[in-house]
Amino acid sequence: MDLTAFAESVGASDPVTVSGAGTRGGPMPDARCVAAPSGIVEFEPAEMTVRCGAGTTVNELLSTLAEAGQSLALPAGGTVGGALACGRSDVYRLGRGPVRDTLLQARYVGAQGQVVKAGGQTVKNVSGFDLCRLLVGSFGTLGFLGEVILRTRPRPAVSRWFATTDADPFALLGSLYRPASLLWDGETTWVCLEGHAEDVEAQAGSVSGAREVHGPPTLPVGSRRSVAPTSLRSLTGTFVAEIGVGVVHHGEPTPTGTAVSTEVRLLHGQIKGLFDPTGRLNPGLDVLDVLGTTGGMS
Ligand SMILES: Cc1cc2nc3c(=O)[nH]c(=O)nc-3n(C[C@H](O)[C@H](O)[C@H](O)COP(=O)(O)OP(=O)(O)OC[C@H]3O[C@@H](n4cnc5c(N)ncnc54)[C@H](O)[C@@H]3O)c2cc1C
Structure with missing residues (x-):
């Protein structure tokens, strides 16, 4: 994909922001707005990779991949660039x-308006810093994604959700074969089982009190925090915990006093300074503040 026009639109001097489908919401930086190119350039089912413009919608990508029995681990709804x-x-x-394992290679436009390549088509081809x-x-x-190569995965034959109040979610994590999702609100456990129909049926049969449900529960939106797996058992209040991952969706906002350490803020500022010395890319957007209010990335 030729990124010349995209690089020219980003330019090299004035403040600029990039937008995908705009699903994240919240205030946009006060700057000229550009959009990444879209379109699927190359899908290689045998290699399990797909190359596309970062402006491609995840839904379009998913429907193309589905025709070859494949999928990928990006949340649906927005663009590939926005999700990444x-x-x-x-x-x-x-x-x-995780989303971060999906990106194999990126060609992005840096703060000087130059096109930079990061990563490689296969993991073993990559050397040096893992910029992806x-x-x-x-x-x-740090840069505006123009074209990416993503890792695809097999699309499961079936995907079914079950709920139970009779099982210990922590025991299920050890006994089930690679559940796609395991959620717990302190009382009810939801589990998503994926794979061949007979295997899913057999796995579901091993879950005490399991009844099939349409999907995951509605997640509380007060805050989203990452915690140590060992502290999950002692959670209180309204929550839904992602067992085996450590992400907890709370009904309550993040408590005050959980600020990012000075060291992390300093390191973060140094990285931003190296990539974008004049602060022209998404000006005013502080990643640490965004992660602090949306519960981090994972
Ligand atoms: C269940 C669920 C809930 C979620 N809730 C939230 C939430 O509360 N808050 C949240 O922040 N995210 C949330 N997300 C993340 C979600 O992945 C994004 O909202 C969505 O994928 C963004 O896609 P978009 O195209 O709409 O991006 P936009 O909303 O258009 O942009 C989002 C961000 O990505 C940047 N961006 C867009 N395109 C590019 C590009 N080509 N290169 C570099 N940067 C780019 C934008 O500048 C902006 O900072 C949630 C995801 C899931 C699965």
């Missing part, structure tokens, strides 16, 4: 993996 920039995995992260992992979750403050 937010780095927010959905509740299927336990089985399908740095770009995921950077909210477009």
Whole structure:
């Protein structure tokens, strides 16, 4: 994909922001707005990779991949670039993996308006710093993604959700074969099982009191926090915990006093300074503040 026009639109001097489908909401930086190119360039089912413009919608990508029995671990709804920039995995992260593992290669436009390539088509081809992992979750403050190569995964034959109040979710994590999702609100456990129909049926049969449900519960939206797996058992209040992942969706906002350490803020500022010395990319957007209010990336 030719990124010349995209690089020219980003330019090299004035403040600029990039937008995908705009699903994240919240205030946009006060700057000229550009959009990444869209379109699927190359899908190689045998290699389990797909190359596309970062402006491609995740839904379009998913429907193309589905024709070849494949999928990928990006949350649906927005664009590929937006999903990668937010780095927010959905509740299927336990089985399908985190968003950051999806990005194999990125060609992005840096603060000087130059096109930069990061990563490689296969993991073993990559040497040096893992820039792709740095770009995921950077909210477009280090560079604007133009074209990406993503890792695809097999699409499960069936995907079914079950709920039970009779089972210990922590025991299920050890006894079930790679559940796609395991959620717990202190009383009810929800589990998503994926794979071949007979295997899913057999696994479901091993879950005490399991009844089939339409999908995951509605997640509380007060705050989203990552916690140590060992502290999950002692959670209180209104919550839904992602067992095996450590992300907890709380009904209550993040308590005050959970600020990012000075060291992390300093390191973060140094990285931003190296990539974007004049602060022209998504000006005013502080990733640490965004992560602080939306519960981090995972
Ligand atoms: C269940 C669920 C809940 C979620 N809730 C939230 C939430 O509360 N808050 C949240 O922040 N995210 C949330 N997300 C993350 C979600 O992934 C994003 O909202 C969505 O994927 C963004 O896509 P978009 O195209 O709409 O991006 P936009 O909303 O258009 O942009 C989002 C961010 O990405 C940057 N961006 C867009 N395109 C590019 C590009 N090409 N290169 C570099 N940067 C780019 C933008 O500048 C902006 O900072 C949630 C995801 C899931 C699965």
